[in-house]
Amino acid sequence: MEQQQQILSLDQVSKRYGRIQALNNVSFTVPAGSVFGVLGPNGSGKTTLLGIIMDVLKANAGTYTWFGQTPHEDLRKRIGSLLETPNFYHYYSAIRNLQITAAVKGRGEDDIERVLQLTELWERRDSRFSTFSLGMKQRLAIANALLGRPEVLLLDEPTNGLDPAGIAEIRELIRNLGQQGTTVIMASHLLDEVEKVCSHVAILKKGVLLTSGHVDEVLANEDMIEIGAADLAGLEGLLKSLPELKSIRRHNGSFQVVFSDSRSAEQVNRYCFENGITLSYLAVKRKSLEARFIELTN
Known part of the structure; x- marks a missing residue:
């Protein structure tokens, strides 16, 4: 080309x-x-x-x-x-x-x-x-x-x-x-x-x-999943073991995570449950271009 x-x-x-x-x-x-x-x-x-x-x-x-x-x-x-x-x-x-x-x-x-x-x-x-x-x-x-x-x-x-x-x-x-x-x-x-x-x-x-x-x-939209559990340390360790994890951030008693693949909230919930972690909170948040820009410039 x-x-x-x-x-x-x-x-x-x-x-x-x-x-x-x-x-x-x-x-x-x-x-x-x-x-x-x-x-x-x-x-x-x-x-x-x-x-x-x-x-x-x-x-x-x-x-x-x-x-x-x-x-x-x-x-x-x-x-x-x-x-x-x-x-x-x-x-x-x-x-x-x-x-x-x-x-x-x-x-x-x-x-x-x-x-x-x-x-x-x-x-x-x-x-x-x-x-x-x-x-x-x-x-x-x-x-x-x-x-x-x-x-x-x-x-x-x-x-x-x-x-x-x-x-x-x-x-x-x-x-x-x-x-x-x-x-x-x-x-x-x-x-x-x-x-x-x-x-x-x-x-x-x-x-x-x-x-x-x-x-x-450069300003790619991404789905961000917010998840929480009683055992936050166990949840963090489990999430960090995933090779598809792109980023993880502590936020108001839960974690904001972004995956490099198109992983759904249901898949995350099932994975956590099958590995002994019961989620107490799960939400999908669309990351806006504004959030991406702030992430880049902060």
Whole structure:
């Protein structure tokens, strides 16, 4: 099977600000056509990482490549980015602001109607920027990043400041861009956003990469079984003897266990009874993506 092209590859990238290690030996790859989320709590190094791969910041160590090549000016023309809200002219209209930024970029002037339609601002194209809501300003910033049909779109917290309807629109826009072949790399602290929008994810915590890969694999749902018995020590020893046991944790006088196979609660109950342990409590709890994220970042 043909190997999927890698748009971006990071190799042991590190960044330090004085005593603060913002990034520590971060390595991952971004497949072509993916919607790739860089997920982590505030202060995890997401924005620093985006700044490095856009050559706004310099790494202290490590390397990265775009399209298999060392970064250079021509390559950066293939990347649209929104790292912070652009400084639009408040007294100019949306369309005039995009004409100015297209002239500065040297491309995209014939693309203005398309990006305003995409971001649902075409009807307000002649309105002054100063009359826009925070959400509309953010959408105009995304329209600006889309000028010239870049192959890669880089976004830092793209739904920040939007109302629920605006959030839904931008998420749908990002999904559509991915389906059309644009590779989207977005930083977010919102698990819900990554779950709904992204195909792949890298999770950062305090500058350290915890894991990366396909969203379904990294944030896998698992059934967790809670069990209790009068003889907790005997129950713990019995459970630990099972080769299929993936994890066990003491919780409120019982155990929370996860098995590597699809073991049912009935099978667990029977196994315990046949080995001399009568359960006093048994419940199946579906582990949410949120619980998986908390497990990874705690």
